[in-house]
Amino acid sequence: MLTILVVWIRPHLRSTTYLYLSSMAVSDLLMLLLMPLDLYYKLWRFRPWDLGDAVCKLSVFISESCTYSSILHITALSLERYLAVCRPLIAKTLVTRTRVRTLIGCLWVVAVISAGPVFAIVGVEELGGGEGESECRCTDYAVSSGLLGAMMWLSNLYFLVPLGILGVVYGLIGRKLWLRPQRRN
Template structure:
């Protein structure tokens, strides 16, 4: 299982786990927006962590798709340039880029003291974006950064998978020897997994981005209220994507099922082969 593809998938799994760890705090904010009881550091960090992991997942999917494109369309060059050591360096670089891109969010949110509406003599704490973030336009800039992070990779992935599909279709009758057949089968299996992961990613995250843009740009109170309910559903889809990938891997690939069984000590001791 120690292949370059699995290095990417393992790193994406780390990102998914971190996103899921943020889920209880978002559920709390949906249930009780005020008061915020988890302190200033968590208030400022949650947006950074969530967006950073989101960016990381997008970059990982894009990088992995580029690698598969090179391996299928330019196999000889890919064999020379794509090594485990270089992939590990690329993964570390992707994490750095993702976290740096999300780092401004740390200073855009704060634990703000507001007056209690039922008792003006008391104050409560609310985790929200600061007045400076709104007035300076930085919040809107970060909104566009997030949008670009989603739609630009999706455009690139569409082109990449078009080339990959074209190459696999052209080579379907040109396979010679058992090794070539096994390699072709492996390529098709990997592309199938990635295509399903990308599709799940788009289905689960597109409503989240659309809902957020509607909420920011609408001037209608009625539309804003509807978008709030829409965003609740979109948020659930957002977190669903973080938990659905392992299920997809196991449904599609016998290799992953076997590895999962072994990890959980459910496989037979004499089971050795990966099909």
Template sequence: MSNHSTNMNCSQNCSLYDMDYFDGYSDYPVNLFPIPILTGITVTCILLALIGISGNAMTILIVLKFKEMRTTTNFYLSSMAFSDLFIFVCMPLDLYRIWQYRPWNFGSLLCKLFQFVSESCTYSTILNITALSVERYFAICFPLKAKVVITKGRVKGLIFFLWSVAFVSAGPIFVLVGVEHMNGTDPLLTNECKATEYAVKSGLLNIMVWVSSIFFFLPVFCLSILYSLIGRKLWRRKRESVRPSISSREKNNKQTVKMLGKHTEKGPTFL
């Protein structure tokens, strides 16, 4: 059936409300990007999700199953793998939003919850990477002290504390995000899961942006310092390991020259 006949049928059979609905719907685009770009993004995300879910799940299962794999380092890796799994769980809703960012049809609670989970997991991953780097610093620079201070029980408690900090830091999401629509429009057409008007006007959104920035730049600063110290320590160890070999070689050469000198002074010995 042609577009002309379809329009004729609609004009004859549809109510005035239906006509307004379709006209209004065309005034509020639902796609953020062209279809080819959305398709490429979706395919890439699906592939990354398949690889990420399988890899992170295997990491957690291996650490749980094999006792010898339950080291402090692997505890941090398992925590980060657990965090990544939840991020991949939230990925379908993220894909839904880039395909259709309005209207949002899943309610306010799910809008708040999935963004809270994503934010919490991001914070947790950053904190776990920082804590693991601190552990590596102590293990390399202070190996004897690290064996006493860094224990499995303490690492488990620290991971629990880091997750608690991540949850508390992401808590304002429940206030900052919600389902809102444009004033004077039909909510069925323009509902969006986004930052609320209250969050923007009160300044809470700006505060949350600063918190997110701190969670990014502060760990980067700490990691830069820690790995610089680790690199300096390893360089010093390398130089110290080279010096004894050189000094011992020089000592052996001196002893050889001294022995040859004594042998020359005595003259050759014939049997």
């Protein structure tokens, strides 16, 4: 909350880097607000689920959206840092606050769309055994339809693609810094 507040109050701190950090702070704050629900129902009392199907779906959706958003923000910020170090003239003209704000909005839209299938995958289901207990979990439909498998592929791509991009980008940044002539004092 402090990051968001400081950037909001202090206009001179609205650099592109702080815009990314503020947006990631929003994501972190949403995750933090959901944490008590996650801890209570996933660790301490996962059965029965008493909060209904809508809360089940919405809590998993928000969690997935925030996770995807954070990954996309870290990747975009790393690409910006690459431009700043390796292509400073391009960075000066290409990376503006307006463009970064637009990009951040697009990152959130992509994250929300990517997490959208959660509404069809997760739900409250009655457990077998006749005790009337229910649980918030991946539905049988998600498994039988292949939707769960598709989301697993998407989750893996959200890990592997940014990992590859970050590996290349930071390798290029490291190379640029290594080859930079050293100053003599």
